[in-house]
Amino acid sequence: MLSASLEALIISDRVSDYLYDADAAARFPGVDVVISCGDLPYHYVEFVQDALRAPLYYVRGNHAQAVEYGAEVDRRGPQGGVDLHRRTACHLGLLMAGFEGSIRYRSGNYQYTQTEMWTFVLGLTPALLFNRIRYGRYLDVLVTHSPPWGVNDGADPAHQGFKAFRWLHRVFRPRFHFHGHMHVLGSRQSVESMFFKTQVINTYGYRRMTISTSERQTRLESL
C-alpha cells in the first residue's frame, strides 16, 4: 500500500551549514528520501543520508571527484546511495530517472556533449516505456545535475543546458525536474520554471518538498 505523499529533501552545489549540523534530524523530521543533484562532497551527502535516516538517490556533478580521499575511507561516490545516472528507480511509488554531469566545456570527467547526452536519454527510452506499462506513467521525477537547454540555464559555455532534456519533457512528461549546476547569486535569477508539463527546479543548497504520489499536487516549503 503506497502512502499518499512523501517528503523529499533535494540538495545540490552548496554545503548548507544549517543541514550539516548535529541538529539536522530535528530540523528536517520525516524525510522519506534524499535526492542529490551533484557537485557536493560525497562525505557531506552521506552525512545527510545518515542524519535523516533516509535512502539516497543521486547523480554526480561536473565537479565530482573520481575518488574522494578520506582519512579512513576513499569514496568513489556517496556510500549507500543509488546512482541514478542512465537508470530508473522506484521509491515509495515515486518514479525517478537521472543523468549526471554538465555540458562539456573543458577537459575533465562528468562533462558531455549535446550528442552524448542525446545518446544517454534515448538509451533510457525502453525503461521509461516499461514504466508506462507497469505503473501507467513514464516518469515522476527527472534528476540531473545540468538544467535543460533554455530553462534555468546560462548563456556562458559552462552553464548551457542539454537539449535532450527538453525532448524528454515533451515525450515523457515528468512532473518534476530537479537539477543543480546553477549557483543562485541573486533574487532575479530564475530557480523555478514550467516547461511543457514539467516543473523545473534549481535545487541549489536544499529544497524540501512534499510530493503527492496519488494526485498531481505539491507543497514547496523552503529554499
Ligand SMILES: [Zn+2]
Ligand atoms: Zn556543476
